[in-house]
Amino acid sequence: MNYRSIADLDADIKRWLPALPRDIDLVVGVPRSGLLAGTILSLHLNVPLTDLDGFLESRVLATGARFDADPDGVPNRVLVLDDSVLTGSAMTEARARIDAATLPATTEIVFGAVYVSPQGKQHVDTYADVVAEPRVFGWNLMHHPGVVPKSCFDLDGVLCRDPTPKENDDGARYREFVSTVDPLVVPSKPIGWIVTARLEKYRPETEAWLARHGIEYGELIMLDLPDKETRQRLGAHAAYKAAVYNECDAVLFVESDHEQALEIARRTDRSVYSVEHDQMIRQDRLTVARRESQWHLKRFRSDPLGVLGRAGAYVTTRLARLSS
Template sequence: MKTYKSTCVHCGRLTALNESNECQVCQSKREAGQPLPKRKVKPRIVDRAHLQKSIAICETNQCGNWGTRDGRTGCLLLPKPCDIERRLLAGAGCVADPPQFGPHQPPGHAFAPKADARFVTARDFQQDILRLAGMVPNDIGLIVGVARSGMSVASMLAMYLHLPMAAIRQTQGDVVHVGNGWRLNESKHAIKKTRALVVDDTVMTGNSLKAIRPVMDREFPEATTAAVYVNPSANVKPDIHVVDLPWPHLLEWNLFNSVMSPNTACDFDGILCRDCSPEQDDDGERYLDFIRNAKPLYVPRKEPVPLIVTARIAKYRKPTEAWLRRHGMRWYKLVMHPAKTLAERNRDDIAAYKARHYSEWLETHTPNPAPAMFIESDDRQARAIARNAKRLVVCPSTAGVYT
């Protein structure tokens, strides 16, 4: 396993070191005959995997001391919150008293995989919202969605139950009343006096609920909280929920815009855009027209896609990349098939080709949080890619999850 030598033997600086465990500054001083710092520091060897797990705990807000100050995000107990990685690299543990965890000894937490991944479709989501509607207490007079993820749930519940709706804006720390049909003229003062149901789509760690608690206490002190899906390992859970949904899980409506986005490789046609029809797949003008004018399907916005592997022939790279840019999609690596013609490409095993590039990417990519996954539009290929790569593959069209 790769390790980092993190501290210079002379000055203790956290930086890249030479074979003598010296930083570049101290090496230059020694070679120039200049005096070196008197303080000797034993270099610490830090396990990369443990480092990433430790940082993951902080980033997922498992600790109440994690947050943003002066534009820096990290542990608020440190002078500069962004120094958390430097601290962990130095082999130090939690600075809280008492500490949540020791040096590189993170406990199990919400993002620890406990079971096979589940893919939740938009249709599942609608059906589960309807189930939630039947669980809402009779004295609720206002539905409040946690912006932005909870607004779809709040909207559907407000329509099903014929209740007014509001939104909690976590970033602004306020409530926006949006009304509901014939109740639009009802005063905000009257609405505020009713008992509210505060809803979100999922509760992963419970930190969103903790973050909006001050607003709830001020605006709706007797509010009931609810969510459609709840991770059984969450630190804070709502009063009402419909489905226990352990990690890892995949939500169709949030497929490329979640914490797993940096760990998601994908197919192109059938995922980023609609599939090409047989009539369009002529390796000529009709196919070129399809490439230029394909309708987008899943649109990644949160992060650049780390790896796209497509069976499109490499000669179509320029219009393919132009289409991605036109639709605001970013990517790090786009692999296209090296064949010269459609007939040559069709003789290849496309699933094996995708699995090979998926596996090569995984050799240099450490997912955090785990697991990494490949999203494939064709169920038969998805199964074959999973068999060949022996890693997670997801097929949204069938809600299939294969390993």
């Protein structure tokens, strides 16, 4: 699963700036998520921003300090921007609307997207990066029509917050938490599988809470153990979730805890999204990291004093730079 976060979006836009056409006077975001990309880009360029309707109606949503246009206030070069182009349908519609409008002959329209699929490149004049399918972005992961129904979702820490130590008493306080906690997110599409380490005995309260908040799902899978003490003694949260993930045809596991996310990915060799670190964990990256760790361990075993000496020198140098 190829993933880009909002931080990635900003970083990729900044890397893209030197390759963009020069002297852009106006950024036009293609609703909805094109406005997110457009806002970031317009701030970096310090130029005005509008949406597609605003552009066609000569309205500007946000004005930058610079507006290089002709004396009549008409922008000379306009960048029509979307966050991503997959099949090109949204960009094709935007082109059609602009072609049908009466624009000054001096206005040049450039079509762009931060991310394009291999087949989407043909629909834009400029782009920052190619991101192939399967893919999902941080700004639509929880509502993606092609991903949410095919994913496993952890519950506590994803759909609602984790209980406090006081609430997590495996008794009356915990039942109160399960029944009354506010949701963190309500996905707009049905979740394929909710896979939680909550105990099976709390199913009635959990099902009632999900129904009350309009969270739809295909299957709710809970840990069938007698009590919290047994669950803690076994310490098999990640192993249990990985077993469920292995048995279903989900394309993604959304996990709240980063260490559990790493373990689930290791056990399944499949994509896991860590909510804690806003990171898509992929097994190929884990394999590279494991090889690097083994290489460092081998070096340490062959020359422990040398490795410790080099590590100490590195730390000393870094501390000296930070204090200077």
